[in-house]
Amino acid sequence: MININKYNTDVLVIGGGLAGISAALEAARSGVRATIVVADKIFSGSSFSPYTWGLGIVSPYNELDKKDLLESIYDVGCGLVDRELSFILTDNIEQRIRELEYLGIKFKTPQNIIGDETLIPCFDRKHRKWYGFTFENSKHIFYDKIKELNINILEHQKIVKLFTNKEVFTGALGINKNNQLTFFDASSVVIATGGFGGLFKHNLNTEDINGEGLILALSAGCELINLEFLQFIPGYLKPKYKTIFAEKSFKYVTLEDSEGNSIIKKYFPEYVHEREIMTERSTHGPFSSRMASKYVDIAIYKESLRDKFNHGAKVKYDMYISNDKGFMIKEYFNWLEKTRGIKYDEEIIITTFAHASNGGIRINKDAETNVKGIYAAGEVTGGMHGADRIGGLSTANALVFGKIAGQNAALFAKSHKNYISKDIIKKEITSYISNIKVSKYNPNFISDKIKNLMWENANVIRNDRNLKYAINEIEKLSIFTKHEIEFDNLQKTNLNNIIKAQNYIKLSLLLLNTMLLRKESRGSHYREDYPNQRDEFNKFIIVSQNENAIIEYKTESPKT
Structure with a gap:
């Protein structure tokens, strides 16, 4: 006899990162019952990853800069961008920053942004406003607000199926770690489960970031977009596995094989000038085929496949790195030594790690999918970035569309109540x-x-x-x-x-x-x-x- 528990809520939020938390808070403020369900624990996923010091957020200075940022998103995305979503993103970042500051969350804000080239966002063409989001500062503030708004949190509960009737959401099935089944009788759902980097052996994601939210959506009738655009970024194999590498330091680096030979010279002809492409590689974290610096990542990857013992490229810094006063370099190496116990002069071996997903569930301006009652936000979605993504916009995306998803999921829940019999649920x-x-x-x-x-x-x-x-x-x-x-x-x-x-x-x-x-x-x-x-x-x-x-x-x- 199959035993099924039943749980009632208005808005079901799947995911405990910034997008999911933003959605749940906004839904609860709208006067409906909100529940956060996470496969692992609250404050999870890339939003609170232990493999990096924190998250950067970029925002336009003014209306003129907003237009420039929008065009930059389109250019960096190589044209495969949903302009409406990008406009909403750029138009709402600053407001979301102010709202989080009002809650009490403090952001790192460098004093001299314009004079610091390390603060130009990845792939961007100029400085923007920059905010550093740190995890420990925000967790207790979010948690207190969740409790204040009576939002329930169900941890170690994995949603495995979304049910629909005539292209309208009708409920969800969850399984906990003891294989107990729960039917979630909810009027709407927000999918905020993150990207799909966990599908790759080397990735800079936590274990819960494996793309299963995309399969939930697809199986319920939702469309997916831009799946082929996944960011790869250098990360540590040694001395501490799954530590993000500071791309801003590439201009001080020689990449070597286990015998001490330059891998750039090893894999590419003489016309590829090593110092030029290493300097260009310092301007962006993820790999891109648009730039000559792609040869750096290709060489690292080829060496990783060749050297089955070390599985990567050896990083050798020159002496001048200790003189660099760039904010991002100083922040990174302070974090590296303090939390990971690594100094830049240790033996470091890196390879290409799957990082962030630029594609995912297709949504509209209301963060709604093509199935009524199913909303999505954060890295699980696609369309607002394109083939490449400007650094600092992934976190912004989670905050902006997380709020929008929560608002609209609450509106839908107020006007659509599901009445499903026990027999239909069981069937x-x-x-x-x-x-x-x-x-x-x-x-x-x-x-x-x-x-x-x-x-x-x-x-x-x-x-x-x-x-x-x-x-x-x-x-x-x-x-x-x-x-x-x-x-x-x-x-x-x-x-x-x-x-x-x-x-x-x-x-x-x-x-x-x-x-x-x-x-x-x-x-x-x-x-x-x-x-x-x-x-x-x-x-x-x-x-x-x-x-x-x-x-x-x-x-x-x-x-x-």
């Missing part, structure tokens, strides 16, 4: 559990295998051969047994990991196929076999799933 959940396919492989083996395949074949270098190889290998993992989930024995079934492995298979194939379809290089997407940007690909790739669970891909030109 829906039984059908979902019955259709979970069990692979002949161990679910943990599947997840680890996919992470390796994705890192090796869908990294900063992509090509037809490697992408098709990864697709073929992952499809082999989806050979299912005739075994079905036993309802009377759910407590002893590794249901969470089975669902996770199934989601990994589905999402990795979506990513690989969009990468294969985009036969060009644009921003964070680099095709070795199509190294140039091509006008005929100035289109979004939109992914959807039809009523027969068939994945469909279409292209759509951006609105001008």
Whole structure:
């Protein structure tokens, strides 16, 4: 006999980072019951990552600068930007900063921004207002506000299915770590589960950032956009794994193999001037195919594949780095020594790490998907950035669209109440559990295998051969047994990991196929076999799933 708990709320928020917290606070202020559900713990995901010192937020100085920032977003995004979303983002950043300051959150604000080149945002062309968001300063303030507004927090509860009826959200199914099932009777939902960097072996995300929110949305009928645009960024293999590397220091670095040879000279011809591209590489964190500095990341990645013992490139700093007074360099190395116990003169080995997702769930100006009652915010969404993203706008995106999602989810909840009988709930959940396919492989083996395949074949270098190889290998993992989930024995079934492995298979194939379809290089997407940007690909790739669970891909030109 299947045992299903029931939980009632008005707005269900999935995710405990800045986007989810912003959505829940705004929904509760609107007078509805809000509940935050997190697969791990509150204050999780990239918003509160232990692998970096904090988060930067950029904002325009004035109306003129706002227009300039909007054009810069479009240029950096290589045209594949939803201009309406970008306008809303730039128009609301400063207001969100003021609102957080009113709550008591303090931001780091350098005194001399204009004179400090380390504070020009990644990929941007000029200085903007800059705010440093630090984790410890904000957690207790957010927590007190959550309690004040009577927002419930349910930790270690994973939402695995969103139910709909006639393209309207009707509820959600959650599973806790003991495999207990809960039906969430909610009128609306906000998906704020973060990106999909966890799908790669080396990533700078926490364990809960694995893209499962995208599969939730897709399976409920929502569209996905720009999935092929994923940022890769250098990170530490040694001495402390999963530590972000300070890109601003690249101009002081020589990258060597284990024998002490320059890997730039090793992998590229003489016309690639090492110091020039290292200096350019200091201006941005993530890899981009648009710039000559792409050779730095490509060399690191190639050396990582070649050297199976060290798996990366050795960082050698010159003596002049100790004289650099740039704010970002000083902040980084102070944090590195204080919290990670690392000094810049230690042996450091780096490789390319999956970082932030520029694509995700497609939303409109109200943070609503194409399914009524389903909203999304933060890194799980796509469209407002494009092929490359300006540094400091990911956090801004979470704050701005998190608030918008909470407002509109609350409005929807006030006007749409779900009345679902116990029999229908049981029927829906039984059908979902019955259709979970069990692979002949161990679910943990599947997840680890996919992470390796994705890192090796869908990294900063992509090509037809490697992408098709990864697709073929992952499809082999989806050979299912005739075994079905036993309802009377759910407590002893590794249901969470089975669902996770199934989601990994589905999402990795979506990513690989969009990468294969985009036969060009644009921003964070680099095709070795199509190294140039091509006008005929100035289109979004939109992914959807039809009523027969068939994945469909279409292209759509951006609105001008």
